[in-house]
Amino acid sequence: MAERDARGRQRPAARTQKRGQFSTNRPSQRRRDGDPARRAAWDLLRRVDGGGYANLEMPRLLRAAGLSGRDAAFATELGYGTLRIQGFYDPVIELCAGRPVGTIDPPVLSTLRLGVHQLLGMRVPAHAAASETVGLARSVNGAGAAGFVNAVLRRVTERTRDEWVAEVTAGRDPLEALAIEHSHPEWVVRALRSSLLANGVSADTLEDLLIADNTPAPVTLVARPGLSTVQELEQFGAVASDTSPVGAVLESGDPGEIPAVRDTRAAVQDAGSQLVALAVARAEVTTRADQEWLDLCAGPGGKSGLLAALAHQQGAVLFANEVSEHRTELVRKTLVAAIDSGAEVMIGTGDGRDIGAEEPDTYDRVLVDAPCTGLGALRRRPEARWRRTPGDVAPLTVLQGELLTSALDAVRPGGIVAYVTCSPHLAETHQVVSEVLAGRDDIRQEDARPLFEPLAELGPGPSVQLWPHIHGTDAMFFALLRKVAP
Numbered sequence: 001m002a003e004r005d006a007r008g009r010q011r012p013a014a015r016t017q018k019r020g021q022f023s024t025n026r027p028s029q030r031r032r033d034g035d036p037a038r039r040a041a042w043d044l045l046r047r048v049d050g051g052g053y054a055n056l057e058m059p060r061l062l063r064a065a066g067l068s069g070r071d072a073a074f075a076t077e078l079g080y081g082t083l084r085i086q087g088f089y090d091p092v093i094e095l096c097a098g099r100p101v102g103t104i105d106p107p108v109l110s111t112l113r114l115g116v117h118q119l120l121g122m123r124v125p126a127h128a129a130a131s132e133t134v135g136l137a138r139s140v141n142g143a144g145a146a147g148f149v150n151a152v153l154r155r156v157t158e159r160t161r162d163e164w165v166a167e168v169t170a171g172r173d174p175l176e177a178l179a180i181e182h183s184h185p186e187w188v189v190r191a192l193r194s195s196l197l198a199n200g201v202s203a204d205t206l207e208d209l210l211i212a213d214n215t216p217a218p219v220t221l222v223a224r225p226g227l228s229t230v231q232e233l234e235q236f237g238a239v240a241s242d243t244s245p246v247g248a249v250l251e252s253g254d255p256g257e258i259p260a261v262r263d264t265r266a267a268v269q270d271a272g273s274q275l276v277a278l279a280v281a282r283a284e285v286t287t288r289a290d291q292e293w294l295d296l297c298a299g300p301g302g303k304s305g306l307l308a309a310l311a312h313q314q315g316a317v318l319f320a321n322e323v324s325e326h327r328t329e330l331v332r333k334t335l336v337a338a339i340d341s342g343a344e345v346m347i348g349t350g351d352g353r354d355i356g357a358e359e360p361d362t363y364d365r366v367l368v369d370a371p372c373t374g375l376g377a378l379r380r381r382p383e384a385r386w387r388r389t390p391g392d393v394a395p396l397t398v399l400q401g402e403l404l405t406s407a408l409d410a411v412r413p414g415g416i417v418a419y420v421t422c423s424p425h426l427a428e429t430h431q432v433v434s435e436v437l438a439g440r441d442d443i444r445q446e447d448a449r450p451l452f453e454p455l456a457e458l459g460p461g462p463s464v465q466l467w468p469h470i471h472g473t474d475a476m477f478f479a480l481l482r483k484v485a486p
């Protein structure tokens with residue numbers, strides 16, 4: 001006979017845990033300490049509240065708690081899912097607690113959010129979700145708070161997720177309702193909608209986009225050309241990507257265990273980022289010799305890793321520039337295999353805004369992968385949407401414009417600049433390009449879509465905007481700019 005455990009997973013009877021079989025803790029001790037996976041998820045929420053990054057903190061917490069396999073997956077799903085969907089859970093908690101979440105002690109609010117995610121966002125049976133969360137509250141918040149958590153979670157169990165959606169969105173305008181149901185800040189939903197429309201995509205797909213943002217991204221690997229192959233990655237369980245000719249999707253397992261990833265012949269990289277780097281190498285240039293390539297904002301080196309391999313194959317030298325020393329070090333680490341194989345790469349730390357003046361008309365291909373809000377990669381960073389504010393956009397667009405101007409100065413006549421962001425926000429994409437181009441008569445924007453073929457649904461051009469819900473990639477923006485002869 002099968003039974004469900006406290007996390008709602010079904011186990012065959014033969015493998016059901018016998019007392020003491022998997023745990024060296026006594027039952028009384030287990031009760032006192034709470035479930036280690038839930039505790040790790042709670043610690044994650046507290047660290048993120050303190051300014052930490054989930055993708056850096058979670059691996060440390062899992063290691064410290066000795067969690068692996070399904071326990072680690074449960075803790076990660078619980079922690080990341082709660083961080084993503086808290087924009088929906090908070091109004092539910094407010095109704096059930098009868099007070100604004102801002103008046104709830106933050107460590108108790110973290111416990112409540114985890115409880116609500118188990119009840120409304122995971123298939124954990126209600127009794128297990130409630131009793132385990134109350135146990136967690138007792139150990140991390142104290143007995144008094146545990147009573148409050150118990151009372152709130154009991155009220156949450158009185159309705160289904162859909163009933164709560166109806167309750168917390170009643171009377172709201174449609175965009176506000178979508179923002180609550182799919183847990184995005186409203187300003188982000190408005191920006192995404194504007195970008196869909198400006199890029200020729202129906203606004204009817206907005207909800208699909210928000211759902212895609214809430215769905216963990218697949219782990220995609222890149223086989224750096226000349227260093228590894230998709231076939232090599234397939235031997236370790238990866239499946240060739242439908243999107244990138246050098247990509248493979250790893251459905252399970254730790255990419256760090258794959259030798260090619262360990263020695264930087266391959267790497268973890270979103271398929272959209274792969275397509276962008278391939279497009280930079282694929283564009284036609286009409287300079288005398290296509291020998292000098294520049295990655296102006298290279299850290300931590302994902303696109304440089306692919307570009308270095310492609311430059312080597314095409315007989316060019318890559319200069320990878322990055323403003324932060326720490327991130328320059330990361331570029332150096334990811335380029336080890338390319339350099340060992342003979343690729344000519346120069347790695348430098350410097351402000352990309354100076355390169356145009358220091359090295360005018362020097363490079364044949366320049367990639368400006370500009371610092372941006374990252375609104376196109378929300379599925380990868382569970383807390384990112386809550387950290388960004390509308391006030392972040394304007395200063396970034398100033399920097400983006402200056403970097404693009406510098407890149408355009410640094411490229412040779414006949415050469416190309418690719419302006420790229422992992423944000424679809426119009427102010428960071430179309431507007432930066434059109435404002436910079438308005439001040440120059442030596443640059444022509446060209447149709448970038450042929451560089452992404454055979455990918456379909458590339459919009460009206462000339463720029464390309466990729467989308468998670470259409471292409472299965474991060475929402476990368478790509479504009480192709482050519483310096484014309486004077």
Ligand SMILES: C[S@@+](CC[C@H](N)C(=O)[O-])C[C@H]1O[C@@H](n2cnc3c(N)ncnc32)[C@H](O)[C@@H]1O
Nearest residue numbers: 297298299300301302303323351352369370371
């Ligand atoms: C979107 S990331 C680049 C990602 C990288 N191309 C990759 O694929 O791994 C933007 C980078 O620009 C760097 N950056 C910010 N300001 C810069 C500047 N003024 N000059 C050069 N790089 C800058 C940031 O430190 C960050 O590493």
